[in-house]
Amino acid sequence: MTEIWHGLTKAIGLIISLDPEVTEIAGRSLMISLTSTLLTSLICLPLGSLIHFKQFPGKRLVISLIQTFFGIPTVAIGLFVFILFSRAGPLGGLNLLFTPAVMVLGQMILITPLLLGLTIAALSGVDKVIPDTARSLGASGFQMTIIVLREARFAVMATVIMGFGRAISEVGIALIVGGNIRGFTRVITTAISLETAKGDLELSLALGIILIFIALIVNILLNRLQPR
Amino acid sequence: MSVVFFLTEEVPVLKKTAVCLSGIFILMSLLLATSGCSSPRAESSSxxxxxxxxxxxxxxxxxxxxxxxxxxxxxxxxxxxxxxxxxxxxxxxxxxxxxxxxxxxxxxxxxxxxxxxxxxxxxxxxxxxxxYFLIVGPSVDPAGIKGLTPEAAFKKLMETGKASFVSRGDDSGTHAKEKDIWAEAGYDYEAVRNAGRWYIEAGTGMGPTLMMASEKQAYTLTDIGTYLTYKGKLALVPVVDKGSLLLxxxxxxxxxxxxxxxxxxxxxxxxxxxxxxxxxxxxxxxxxxxxxxxxxxxxxxxxxxx
The missing domain is CATH 3.40.190.10 (Periplasmic binding protein-like II)
Structure with missing residues (x-):
């Protein structure tokens, strides 16, 4: 138990003193995961709406497939992206392996099914009367989509927050494709993994607490940005 | 009902979204700037x-x-x-x-x-x-291998089959050395892996393997550098440190x-x-x-x- 207490006091100390290495690692974690969440949202919110509103054969199967990938192990994605971007792999010429860019890409792959699936679920939760009324009042397909998205905004925002949570907390992709290079690709989760391996449990714990702090602040901000 | 206000409200909503998005972008670029500044390398570079x-x-x-x-x-x-x-x-x-x-x-x-x-x-x-490599283990030395050559020590571990041994099990250089010692002791490595529950494959780095051996009060093979670095956190002492095999x-x-x-x-x-x-x-x-x-x-x- 004393370890947990020491971890907590150490975390507070590191935050108050703005420890340069910890600030740098935390900033990088935030940057990479915010970028991946933002980019994925820009793709998946419209795409999820499209799947929800369009009727097409095999729609149920598509949704089932998306939901299946909710639980895909991060190490599996990490390995897949590693093979893709390794020198010997098909995209090796891009020279992206062991860079933050490829970590963003891996996280995007990770949270795409989540954002798609939960966007569809969020839109399904909106009362059917609303799109019907909009249409009867002469709304175009695009306007109707905006209305329904607005109605579902809390669920959609929760989806984005969940995506961010999964992105910033994962370690498998960051470790395999990022390589945990100090000062370049080291993020909070890979630092925790390394410090635990080195036996510095207090620092690991402190970093874990900082990760939760960051998630808290980002959630508060995102909730504030929510219209009404 | 928001549908009724749709036409009057759509524009401010879009505006607000744009403000939110630009806010996030500003936050991110700020972070990029600060993380760049706080990096010790950025300051020291030419x-x-x-x-x-x-x-x-x-x-x-x-x-x-x-x-x-x-x-x-x-x-x-x-x-x-x-x-x-x-x-x-x-x-x-x-x-x-x-x-x-x-x-x-x-x-x-x-x-x-x-x-x-x-x-x-x-x-x-x-x-x-x-x-040099070392075989480290609990100070009570349950298998009685203290002071033996590495080959003889491994042989004794295999024969008694009681005292636990944690192997790196990760295809590392240390793991390769461990396999060499098993071969010198006259055992097929596959037989060792299947010899019983006392043989534990950690599948991880040297530090974590030492930590695991300490937790389980087991023997393990380690390079001296990592052992000395971790010594303060371990309840393990060197038991075998002589033999040309350990280079x-x-x-x-x-x-x-x-x-x-x-x-x-x-x-x-x-x-x-x-x-x-x-x-x-x-x-x-x-x-x-x-x-x-x-x-x-x-x-x-x-x-x-x-």
Whole structure:
């Protein structure tokens, strides 16, 4: 138990003193995961709406497939992206392996099914009367989509927050494709993994607490940005 | 009902979304700026930002002992280059090399190093430091192997089959050494793996393996550098530290540009020259003496093991 207490006091100390290495690692974690969440949202919110509103054969199967990938192990994605971007792999010429860019890409792959699936679920939760009324009042397909998205905004925002949570907390992709290079690709989760391996449990714990702090602040901000 | 207000409200909503998005972008660029400023490298680098990144895959024991933490900034300052250091067991480090994902490897597994060069992936093997492996275990020495040769100690572990042994199990240089010792003791490694619950495969780095052995009060094979670095956290003592089998040589191999045209051979050669230069050899020899009271690594140049 004393370890947990020491971890907590150490975390507070590191935050108050703005420890340069910890600030740098935390900033990088935030940057990479915010970028991946933002980019994925820009793709998946419209795409999820499209799947929800369009009727097409095999729609149920598509949704089932998306939901299946909710639980895909991060190490599996990490390995897949590693093979893709390794020198010997098909995209090796891009020279992206062991860079933050490829970590963003891996996280995007990770949270795409989540954002798609939960966007569809969020839109399904909106009362059917609303799109019907909009249409009867002469709304175009695009306007109707905006209305329904607005109605579902809390669920959609929760989806984005969940995506961010999964992105910033994962370690498998960051470790395999990022390589945990100090000062370049080291993020909070890979630092925790390394410090635990080195036996510095207090620092690991402190970093874990900082990760939760960051998630808290980002959630508060995102909730504030929510219209009404 | 929002539908009714749709026409009047749509514009402010879009505006608000735009404000939110730009807010997030500003936040992110701020973070990028601050994280850049707070990086210790950014402050210490010369006016011309280093263009070149040299990728090194290093064995975990050189990384966990903290040696690279000192060598990295020294080398970066001298050659104005960014060193990207990946830590991995020797097996994985060589795999990074074979795939062309790094420019140079620093490892400790002579047989596989020679194979790597024979296959055309590496230029030459340059040893730069050595030390000895140890068998460590609980101070009560449940299997009674204290003071034996490594082969005899392993034989006794296998015969008694009670005292636990934690193996790296990760295809690292240390794991390769362990297999060598089993072979010298006259056992087939597959038979050892299936010998019973006392043989534990950790599948992880040297540090975590030592921690696990300490938790389980088991024996394990370790390089002396990592053991001394972790000693304060462990309830383990050296039980076998003599025998020619226990020699542990660390070498650097630059990737062969004929096979890997993108490998940065010039800078990799700079790193090799740096490692075997008299001042760095002296630094390696003195590394850790103040903190641990004993030498972690013996410089190779000028004092080659027999």
């Amino acid at each position: 006016p011309l930002p280093p263009q070149l990144r040299l990728r090194v895959a290093t064995t975990t024991s050189l990384y966990d002992s903290g040696l690279w933490g000192y060598l990295e900034p020294m080398f970066e300052r001298k050659y104005n280059v960014e060193l990207d250091i990946m830590y991995a067991g020797s097996g994985k480090a060589l795999e990074y090399g074979r795939r062309g994902d790094v420019d140079i490897v620093t490892i400790h597994d002579q047989i596989r190093e020679e194979q790597f060069i024979a296959d055309g992936y590496g230029v030459r093997r340059v040893p730069f430091a050595y030390n 542990n040589v660390y070498s650097a191999i630059a990737l062969n540009p004929e096979k890997m045209p993108q490998a940065k051979i010039d800078m990799a050669n700079n790193l090799i020259e740096f490692l075997i230069s008299p001042e760095i050899q002296e630094f390696i020899g003195n590394y850790g003496i103040e903190e641990y009271g004993t030498q972690l690594f013996t410089p190779y140049v000028g004092s080659e093991p027999e």
